[in-house]
Amino acid sequence: MARCTITDVAAASGVSIKTVSRVLNDEPSVRPETRRRVREAMTAMNYQPSLPARSLAGRRSSLIALLFENPSANYVFAVQSGAMAKCRETQLRLLVQPLNDLGEPLIEEVLAMVDQTHIDGVVITPPLSANAELIAALDSRGLPFVRIAPDGTSHSSPIVEMDDEAAAHEMTSYLLALGHRRIGFIKGHPGHHSSKLRLEGFQAALASWGVDPAEQPVEQGYNSFESGLTAARRLLACTQRPTAIFASNDDMAAGAIFVAHEFGIRVPDELSVSGFDDTQLASTIYPPLTTVHQPSYTMSYTATGLLIDLIKRNAVPASTQLAHNLVKRASTAPPRRAN
Amino acid sequence: MARCTITDVAAASGVSIKTVSRVLNDEPSVRPETRRRVREAMTAMNYQPSLPARSLAGRRSSLIALLFENPSANYVFAVQSGAMAKCRETQLRLLVQPLNDLGEPLIEEVLAMVDQTHIDGVVITPPLSANAELIAALDSRGLPFVRIAPDGTSHSSPIVEMDDEAAAHEMTSYLLALGHRRIGFIKGHPGHHSSKLRLEGFQAALASWGVDPAEQPVEQGYNSFESGLTAARRLLACTQRPTAIFASNDDMAAGAIFVAHEFGIRVPDELSVSGFDDTQLASTIYPPLTTVHQPSYTMSYTATGLLIDLIKRNAVPASTQLAHNLVKRASTAPPRRAN
DNA sequence: GGGGTCGATGGTAGCGGTATCACAACCGCA
DNA sequence: TGCGGTTGTGATACCGCTACCATCGACCCC
Numbered sequence: 001m002a003r004c005t006i007t008d009v010a011a012a013s014g015v016s017i018k019t020v021s022r023v024l025n026d027e028p029s030v031r032p033e034t035r036r037r038v039r040e041a042m043t044a045m046n047y048q049p050s051l052p053a054r055s056l057a058g059r060r061s062s063l064i065a066l067l068f069e070n071p072s073a074n075y076v077f078a079v080q081s082g083a084m085a086k087c088r089e090t091q092l093r094l095l096v097q098p099l100n101d102l103g104e105p106l107i108e109e110v111l112a113m114v115d116q117t118h119i120d121g122v123v124i125t126p127p128l129s130a131n132a133e134l135i136a137a138l139d140s141r142g143l144p145f146v147r148i149a150p151d152g153t154s155h156s157s158p159i160v161e162m163d164d165e166a167a168a169h170e171m172t173s174y175l176l177a178l179g180h181r182r183i184g185f186i187k188g189h190p191g192h193h194s195s196k197l198r199l200e201g202f203q204a205a206l207a208s209w210g211v212d213p214a215e216q217p218v219e220q221g222y223n224s225f226e227s228g229l230t231a232a233r234r235l236l237a238c239t240q241r242p243t244a245i246f247a248s249n250d251d252m253a254a255g256a257i258f259v260a261h262e263f264g265i266r267v268p269d270e271l272s273v274s275g276f277d278d279t280q281l282a283s284t285i286y287p288p289l290t291t292v293h294q295p296s297y298t299m300s301y302t303a304t305g306l307l308i309d310l311i312k313r314n315a316v317p318a319s320t321q322l323a324h325n326l327v328k329r330a331s332t333a334p335p336r337r338a339n
Numbered sequence: 340m341a342r343c344t345i346t347d348v349a350a351a352s353g354v355s356i357k358t359v360s361r362v363l364n365d366e367p368s369v370r371p372e373t374r375r376r377v378r379e380a381m382t383a384m385n386y387q388p389s390l391p392a393r394s395l396a397g398r399r400s401s402l403i404a405l406l407f408e409n410p411s412a413n414y415v416f417a418v419q420s421g422a423m424a425k426c427r428e429t430q431l432r433l434l435v436q437p438l439n440d441l442g443e444p445l446i447e448e449v450l451a452m453v454d455q456t457h458i459d460g461v462v463i464t465p466p467l468s469a470n471a472e473l474i475a476a477l478d479s480r481g482l483p484f485v486r487i488a489p490d491g492t493s494h495s496s497p498i499v500e501m502d503d504e505a506a507a508h509e510m511t512s513y514l515l516a517l518g519h520r521r522i523g524f525i526k527g528h529p530g531h532h533s534s535k536l537r538l539e540g541f542q543a544a545l546a547s548w549g550v551d552p553a554e555q556p557v558e559q560g561y562n563s564f565e566s567g568l569t570a571a572r573r574l575l576a577c578t579q580r581p582t583a584i585f586a587s588n589d590d591m592a593a594g595a596i597f598v599a600h601e602f603g604i605r606v607p608d609e610l611s612v613s614g615f616d617d618t619q620l621a622s623t624i625y626p627p628l629t630t631v632h633q634p635s636y637t638m639s640y641t642a643t644g645l646l647i648d649l650i651k652r653n654a655v656p657a658s659t660q661l662a663h664n665l666v667k668r669a670s671t672a673p674p675r676r677a678n
Numbered sequence: 679g680g681g682g683t684c685g686a687t688g689g690t691a692g693c694g695g696t697a698t699c700a701c702a703a704c705c706g707c708a
Numbered sequence: 709t710g711c712g713g714t715t716g717t718g719a720t721a722c723c724g725c726t727a728c729c730a731t732c733g734a735c736c737c738c
C-alpha cells in the first residue's frame with residue numbers, strides 16, 4: 001500500500017489526471033457517473049493527495065497558523081483545541097506557532113514562517129492581536145487573518161471577542177448585591193486590552209451603585225499567579241481591609257485565595273474572591289472560584305471558521321461577539337457583619 | 340519585497356540554481372567565495388525557501404508531528420513547548436496533532452496525515468506511545484519515530500522516559516520517613532504504563548520499610564481532578580483514616596486536598612498529601628503540593644532531538660532516562676501524634 | 679442550418695525546488 | 709606529456725498537482 005498518485009487514480013478509473021483533479025477539488029462540470037468512478041478508485045487505492053504538491057501548484061496550501069504569545073497553559077490549550085476542531089471539520093492543517101521570548105525578531109519570524117510555508121491565513125490571539133506591527137506586516141503580505149480580542153484600533157479584518165466590560169460590570173454588581181462595599185481590584189496585564197475593559201466595567205458598576213470608584217483599592221497585576229500573590233498581599237495588608245477581591249483573571253484570583261489561606265482569612269466567610277476566565281484552575285482550587293466564563297474554545301473555533309470564510313472570499317462579519325456568563329461558586333458570599 | 344525564488348538568487352549572484360541549492364543545503368564542494376556571494380544575495384533579497392517545493396522535490400519535508408491524546412492542558416503545553424524549542428533550533432516545523440475523542444479511526448487519521456503532509460517523523464506522547472497498533476502502522480510506513488514514556492514492549496525505536504518506579508519509591512520513602520504508616524494511594528489511569536510503575540514503586544518502598552503493602556488502602560483514579568475527588572472521599576471515609584495520601588498525579592492530589600478542605604481536615608497537620616508531575620497546578624493550590632518533578636519539557640525536547648538524529652540517520656541511543664526530583668512543599672508533614 | 683454557447687474532458691506548461699548526470703578545469707604522478 | 713581522479717559547476721528531468729487553454733460533441737436560437 002505504497003503512496004499512490006493522481007496518475008495512478010486516473011489510470012485506474014480510465015480518465016485523465018485533470019478530471020481526477022476536478023473531482024478532488026469538487027469542481028462542477030464532471031458527470032456524476034465519472035465522479036463516482038473516480039471516487040471509488042480513490043478509496044480503493046487509499047489515495048491521499050499530497051499537500052506539498054497541491055500548495056506548490058495551486059494558490060492554496062490548506063494550512064493555517066495559530067499565533068500566540070501567552071504563557072497560560074490553560075488558555076493556549078483551549079484556544080488550540082477550538083481551532084483544531086474547526087480545522088478537522090474542514091480538512092485543513094493547523095500550524096501552531098508560539099512566539100514567546102522572541103523579543104525583536106518576532107515580526108521577522110512570522111514573515112519567514114509565512115513565506116516558507118505558504119500559509120493561507122492566520123488566527124491571532126491576544127496579546128498578539130493588538131500588536132500593530134504584526135498586523136501591518138501581515139497586511140503587507142496580503143495575508144488574511146482574524147483576531148481574537150484585539151484592542152479597539154480599527155482594521156478591516158474580522159474580530160471575535162466577548163464583552164469584557166459588561167462581564168466585569170456584572171461580576172461587580174453581583175459582589176455589590178451581596179453587600180460588599182469595599183472591593184479590592186487586581187488589574188490584568190497592561191499589555192492586554194481586555195485588562196483595561198475589565199477595570200472600566202468594575203468602575204462603571206461601582207458608579208452605578210453610587211459607590212465612589214476612587215475609594216476602592218486597586219493593585220496592578222500581570223496575569224500570573226505570582227503577581228496575584230503580590231497584589232493580594234498588598235490589598236490585605238491595608239488598614240481598611242476589603243471584604244472582597246475581584247481579580248482580572250483566575251490565576252491571580254488563585255493567588256488571592258492562596259494569600260488568604262496564608263493569613264488565616266477564611267474564604268468566603270471573611271473574604272470573597274472572584275476571578276475571570278473560568279479556566280480549569282477555577283474549579284480545582286479550594287474554595288472553587290466564582291468567575292466569568294470566557295468561551296476561549298468557542299472564540300477560537302469561531303475565529304477559525306471566519307478565517308476559512310475569508311480565505312474562500314465569502315462575506316464575513318466585521319466583528320462577532322460571544323456570550324459570557326457568570327459562574328457562581330463557593331468563593332463568594334455576603335460579607336460577615338462586623339459592626 | 341515580494342516572494343523571490345531560487346532562480347532570482349541565482350541570477351543575482353551569477354551562478355546556476357543548482358549551486359544556490361547546494362548552498363541552501365550546506366553541501367560540500369562549493370567554493371567558499373561562491374558560497375559567500377550566494378549567501379549575501381539571499382540575505383539581501385530576503386530569500387525564503389519554499390517548504391512545499393522542497394518537500395515535493397526532495398525526500399525531506401522539514402516537518403515533524405507531535406501526537407498526543409492527553410486531556411491535561413499543563414502536560415500538553417509543556418510537551419509542546421519542548422518540542423517546539425528544539426524545532427526552532429533546527430529550522431523544522433512542528434505539526435501538532437491531537438487525537439482525542441477519535442475512537443476507531445485513530446490509526447487511519449494518523450496515516451492519512453502522514454501521507455498527505457509527507458511528515459519526516461513523529462514524536463509520540465503517552466498514552467499513545469503504548470498503542471501497539473499505532474506503532475505497527477507507523478512501522479509499516481517506514482516512518483521514524485521516538486516515543487516518550489511508552490510501556491515496556493520492546494521496539495527498535497528510541498525511547499525517552501523517566502524512572503517512574505524509583506520516583507514513586509522515593510516519595511513513599513519520604514512519607515515513611517516523616518513517620519506515616521498508613522498511606523492511601525490513588526492509582527493513575529489504567530491505560531498509562533507509568534500508572535503501574537508508580538504503584539509498584541509505592542509498594543516496593545513500603546516493603547523495604549517492613550510495612551505490608553496489602554494493608555494500605557488503594558483507590559483507582561483516572562488522572563482527572565474529579566477522579567481524585569472520588570478516590571479521596573473513599574479514602575477519607577475509611578474507619579482507619581490514612582495520615583497521608585499519595586496520588587499518582589497532581590490533578591488527583593488537588594482533588595484530595597479539595598476533599599480535605601471540605602471535610603475540615605487540615606493539610607498537612609492532619610493529613611499529608613503528595614502528588615506527581617509538578618505541573619503548574621502543584622504550586623497554585625493551597626497548601627502547595629509536595630510532588631515529583633517530571634521533566635516533561637525536557638523529555639519532549641530530548642525526544643525531538645533524537646528524532647532529528649534518527650531522520651538524519653545518525654547513531655541514536657535506544658533509550659534515554661531523564662532525572663526526576665522530589666519537590667518538597669507544604670502539603671506534607673509528620674503525622675500528628677494521636678495516641 | 680450555421681454560428682454561439684455550454685458541458686464534459688483532455689493536453690500541457692509550470693509551481694520552486696532537488697537529483698542525476700555531465701563536464702570543464704585543475705591536480706598529481708609516472 | 710598524458711592519464712585517471714578530484715573539485716566546482718551547470719543542464720535538465722522530474723516531484724504531484726493545478727491553471728490555462730483547447731477540444732469536441734450536443735444543444736439552442738433566430
